[in-house]
Amino acid sequence: MIRASNIHRDRNCSGAAAACEGVPEPVAQVWTGEGTIVHDLLKHPEKASEAEDHLVEIADQMQGCADWIVDKIFPEQEGYERLELIRDREEPFFVEYEGRKIISGHPDFIQIGVILGKRVALILDFKSGYLEVPAPEMNDQLRAYAVMVWQDESLAVEEVYVSIVPRFGKSPVPVHYTADELPLALLDLADVDAASRDKKAVRTPSVGACRYCRARATSKCPETLNIDPRLITMNSLIDLSPEKKGELLDLAEIATGNIKKLKERLKEEIASDPNAVEGWHMVPGDVRGSIPNVDACYQIVSDFMTMEEWQSCLKIAQKPLKDAIKDFLGATENIKGKAAAQRIKEILAPVTVLKQGEDRLEKKS
Numbered sequence: 001m002i003r004a005s006n007i008h009r010d011r012n013c014s015g016a017a018a019a020c021e022g023v024p025e026p027v028a029q030v031w032t033g034e035g036t037i038v039h040d041l042l043k044h045p046e047k048a049s050e051a052e053d054h055l056v057e058i059a060d061q062m063q064g065c066a067d068w069i070v071d072k073i074f075p076e077q078e079g080y081e082r083l084e085l086i087r088d089r090e091e092p093f094f095v096e097y098e099g100r101k102i103i104s105g106h107p108d109f110i111q112i113g114v115i116l117g118k119r120v121a122l123i124l125d126f127k128s129g130y131l132e133v134p135a136p137e138m139n140d141q142l143r144a145y146a147v148m149v150w151q152d153e154s155l156a157v158e159e160v161y162v163s164i165v166p167r168f169g170k171s172p173v174p175v176h177y178t179a180d181e182l183p184l185a186l187l188d189l190a191d192v193d194a195a196s197r198d199k200k201a202v203r204t205p206s207v208g209a210c211r212y213c214r215a216r217a218t219s220k221c222p223e224t225l226n227i228d229p230r231l232i233t234m235n236s237l238i239d240l241s242p243e244k245k246g247e248l249l250d251l252a253e254i255a256t257g258n259i260k261k262l263k264e265r266l267k268e269e270i271a272s273d274p275n276a277v278e279g280w281h282m283v284p285g286d287v288r289g290s291i292p293n294v295d296a297c298y299q300i301v302s303d304f305m306t307m308e309e310w311q312s313c314l315k316i317a318q319k320p321l322k323d324a325i326k327d328f329l330g331a332t333e334n335i336k337g338k339a340a341a342q343r344i345k346e347i348l349a350p351v352t353v354l355k356q357g358e359d360r361l362e363k364k365s
């Protein structure tokens, strides 16, 4: 059965489902570990004291954004009502087609409510990673969530709103699936499922489809173990049209991802068997020091420097600073969520130095 989070892959590479059969899940990477912690903090804010500050800050920001979306869809006014909130349901939801479960999924957050007499669901998907995700109207995972929640008889909703909650402070625009659109969305998902069941379906590498595919850089997907022939047969760079240069950059991106995945797999092999790869071995990571206790440090170094020099060494830890201001604003002016974040931004603006990162390449969507 397809997982909702894999539909984008299966839509773009119908051969992926067959290729992934029998390939074990990869060992979690650092970023997936962080994503798991942020998701856990969103469900259990009481665990904040156990997590690293920057992850707590991300979870706080995302929760503020989620509150803002809920306020937009279910404003506190006549005709709108918030009912149950589903965040911890153990059993998955399913998209069913012609009596068969074809897609499973676990939406992060489902707010049931009433809008002008209609029972509706708002589904939020927390995206704590750095990568851009497809806009909600083109997002297959959200579409599957919309259909599976709509099909769940116990919820009995007529319409669904879906939205991403991004890691960064953007204001997302929820997508509305009406009662007419949900059956069409179901047919669209059933098409993806049917194509992926075709045992002769071809594998078609692309930047988006291959990104999280388990078959990548394994014998189940030879296309990602070999150099794409187009990279060898293409004209030299100087003779390429802008269109061909775009194709070249796509191919380079896929090849880069394939090599990265290959190196990860071999590193995993060496980690479990030091003799698995001849000529390579694991060495300990670099050791870096930090000085968390500012007072104790000053006691030691004050004989060596002026106060001005000492102060020039210090850097403000933004998380506790912002938390203290946020607590103050909440207690004195009842300002919370996004409004508090905006106010803190204004308060700190005179002393905040903005630094633009280097321009980076990004594929146009």
Ligand code: SF4
Residues within 6 Å of the ligand: 009, 013, 015, 016, 017, 019, 020, 203, 204, 205, 206, 209, 210, 213, 214, 215, 216, 217, 221, 223, 224
């Ligand atoms: S790695 Fe890419 S091309 Fe290969 S099966 Fe997966 S999605 Fe398809």
